[in-house]
Amino acid sequence: MPDNNPIFEFQHSPDQDSASPVRHPVVIAGAGPVGLTLAIDLALKQVPVVLLEALNTISDGSRAICFAKRTLEIFERLGMGRRLLDKGVTWKTGKVFLGDDQLFEFDLLPEDGHQFPAFINLQQYYMELYAIDRALELKEFIDLRWFSELKGIESMEEGVRLTVSTPDGSYQMECDWLIAADGARSFCRKALGLEFQGRTFDDQFLIADIKTKADMPPVRRFWFAPTFTDADSALLHMQPDDVWRLDFQIGPKADAAKEMQIEKVMSRVRGMLGDEIEPDLEWISVYRFQSRCIRNFRHGRVIFSGDAAHQVSPFGARGANSGIQDAENLAWKLQLVLKELAPESLLDSYNSERIYAAEENIRHSTQSTDFIAPKGAVSLAYRNAVLSLAKQYKFARPLINSGRLSTPTIHLESTLNTADIDSWLGKLLPGAPAADAPLQTPKGECWLLSELKGEFTLLYFTDGAVPEDVEAELRRLSEKSVLVKPLVIGLNSESQGVSLFDLQGIAAQRYDAQNGTTYLLRPDQHITARWKRYVSSAIYQALARATCN
Amino acid sequence: MQLNLEPNIDEPDSFYNKLIQLYEGLNESESREVQARLILLLSNHIGDSEALYEAMRIAREPFEK
Numbered sequence: 273m274p275d276n277n278p279i280f281e282f283q284h285s286p287d288q289d290s291a292s293p294v295r296h297p298v299v300i301a302g303a304g305p306v307g308l309t310l311a312i313d314l315a316l317k318q319v320p321v322v323l324l325e326a327l328n329t330i331s332d333g334s335r336a337i338c339f340a341k342r343t344l345e346i347f348e349r350l351g352m353g354r355r356l357l358d359k360g361v362t363w364k365t366g367k368v369f370l371g372d373d374q375l376f377e378f379d380l381l382p383e384d385g386h387q388f389p390a391f392i393n394l395q396q397y398y399m400e401l402y403a404i405d406r407a408l409e410l411k412e413f414i415d416l417r418w419f420s421e422l423k424g425i426e427s428m429e430e431g432v433r434l435t436v437s438t439p440d441g442s443y444q445m446e447c448d449w450l451i452a453a454d455g456a457r458s459f460c461r462k463a464l465g466l467e468f469q470g471r472t473f474d475d476q477f478l479i480a481d482i483k484t485k486a487d488m489p490p491v492r493r494f495w496f497a498p499t500f501t502d503a504d505s506a507l508l509h510m511q512p513d514d515v516w517r518l519d520f521q522i523g524p525k526a527d528a529a530k531e532m533q534i535e536k537v538m539s540r541v542r543g544m545l546g547d548e549i550e551p552d553l554e555w556i557s558v559y560r561f562q563s564r565c566i567r568n569f570r571h572g573r574v575i576f577s578g579d580a581a582h583q584v585s586p587f588g589a590r591g592a593n594s595g596i597q598d599a600e601n602l603a604w605k606l607q608l609v610l611k612e613l614a615p616e617s618l619l620d621s622y623n624s625e626r627i628y629a630a631e632e633n634i635r636h637s638t639q640s641t642d643f644i645a646p647k648g649a650v651s652l653a654y655r656n657a658v659l660s661l662a663k664q665y666k667f668a669r670p671l672i673n674s675g676r677l678s679t680p681t682i683h684l685e686s687t688l689n690t691a692d693i694d695s696w697l698g699k700l701l702p703g704a705p706a707a708d709a710p711l712q713t714p715k716g717e718c719w720l721l722s723e724l725k726g727e728f729t730l731l732y733f734t735d736g737a738v739p740e741d742v743e744a745e746l747r748r749l750s751e752k753s754v755l756v757k758p759l760v761i762g763l764n765s766e767s768q769g770v771s772l773f774d775l776q777g778i779a780a781q782r783y784d785a786q787n788g789t790t791y792l793l794r795p796d797q798h799i800t801a802r803w804k805r806y807v808s809s810a811i812y813q814a815l816a817r818a819t820c821n
Numbered sequence: 822m823q824l825n826l827e828p829n830i831d832e833p834d835s836f837y838n839k840l841i842q843l844y845e846g847l848n849e850s851e852s853r854e855v856q857a858r859l860i861l862l863l864s865n866h867i868g869d870s871e872a873l874y875e876a877m878r879i880a881r882e883p884f885e886k
Binding site for chain 2: 649650653654656657658660661667668671
């Protein structure tokens with residue numbers, strides 16, 4: 273835990289003294305990674321939020337420890353990405369072993385020119401702590417209520433009535449929208465009687481987070497059939513503050529209580545790291561995999577996000593990372609609906625886009641689990657065949673699956689996208705998050721994604737001056753009721769009237785951009801439409817489509 | 822790529838004989854692993870997913886209800 277594990281005081285809310293329930297536009301249940309992210313994003317959009325948290329502190333264990341590039345990019349937009357990066361352990365290399373033999377090594381971000389690395393490792397409690405600090409800076413919009421546990425949900429005509437339990441007794445309040453971000457054991461999910469669909473796996477895993485000064489590189493190491501302990505697989509991963517995540521696959525029949533005894537855990541730790549090691553045990557936990565999801569994320573005025581809506585195995589870091597993407601997907605849609613700039617049906621696109629994402633994550637998670645913990649003699653034979661071939665024969669290495677690490681979902685099938693009419697080179701697609709690239713300004717370097725501030729943005733590339741008619745259009749666009757901010761990038765240093773330049777040509781390459789190339793980006797930085805040449809009527813249509821107008 | 826379902830094996834009798842011999846002296850779980858290795862090697866050689874999935878479909882055909 274961080275020094276002086278923070279305790280946040282319960283504060284009596286004026287809502288408790290009101291004769292009739294006070295109405296709020298948005299209430300979020302759960303101040304974990306997802307609830308905090310959503311609250312901050314909404315606050316930056318000037319939407320007031322009540323954030324309810326049943327406890328009065330941050331996560332008790334490290335829990336989620338891998339934060340992906342996309343998550344860091346989202347956090348940077350919210351004003352805390354660099355802080356996480358500075359504290360976190362940056363890593364991009366993974367090594368996979370069979371017994372004592374290394375089978376192969378992978379590099380997660382083989383490309384330069386991104387502000388953030390493929391992954392950092394950071395204990396969930398630090399992420400939460402930094403997000404709470406950020407939320408406190410935005411307290412004009414975020415009413416964070418500790419020791420305030422949701423105990424009742426009652427759907428009304430156009431809103432929800434809530435019962436909240438506190439050390440000062442219970443009270444009621446109302447909201448237009450309730451966002452359930454209350455985790456795997458979600459009260460909201462149970463209150464609405466929603467069932468998970470999916471699978472629970474039998475194999476048990478033991479997590480031991482230990483603190484020790486050890487001279488080891490920040491490489492993710494995964495062993496199949498390790499020789500140093502009686503486990504089917506093992507994982508070692510570095511965190512800040514000399515903390516290491518050790519994970520052992522202890523099988524379906526292991527006795528969880530016995531496995532969590534200090535002596536037993538220590539013998540496994542010493543097996544992996546050597547007899548001389550004298551670590552402090554930070555956190556011990558035994559868990560089983562879940563791969564499951566509720567059928568709908570939107571139930572009238574109650575919207576589900578993160579673990580409350582979907583759960584995956586931890587191998588692949590798809591839990592917190594996907595939940596944070598849920599939050600950023602929801603924030604702008606909720607804002608536009610609340611401001612009556614978009615119809616409620618825009619929130620159905622949250623449902624379809626994030627169910628699509630959850631299914632992708634569940635598919636990856638299930639496939640990894642089937643490889644790491646094969647069920648049945650035939651599956652085991654194939655798994656062992658892949659591993660035994662892989663050391664000598666390169667062809668088998670892509671089949672090894674020790675967790676396919678989280679990458680952002682491309683909302684390929686989203687109805688908000690406008691289909692391409694031009695042909696494009698490169699990896700970007702409508703529905704994909706915008707790619708980062710270094711840009712130059714008269715004051716120095718900056719990053720493309722840092723210029724996208726949470727509004728619709730029209731990205732326009734030019735190799736000369738911005739033509740007058742285009743400039744007039746860009747100005748008109750920024751006056752639309754749905755704000756569209758123009759962002760002009762000069763393809764060379766001669767571009768006139770431009771303050772951002774792509775002198776290295778990295779943005780031009782990633783966006784397949786020429787003079788006049790135009791991208792319409794959503795407030796969550798996803799590409800919703802693009803054209804090789806600026807076409808004003810097409811942009812209005814694409815904007816209408818992306819907002820369900 | 823369409824799966825070739827015309828006769829294509831050079832030496833049918835000799836191939837079949839070698840295929841059976843491949844498992845000689847192995848117990849059930851060893852045999853299963855050898856078989857898996859063989860299928861993975863051949864699958865990689867074919868590579869094309871259309872052909873591979875078609876082969877899987879036909880392999881399971883007698884047991885599909």
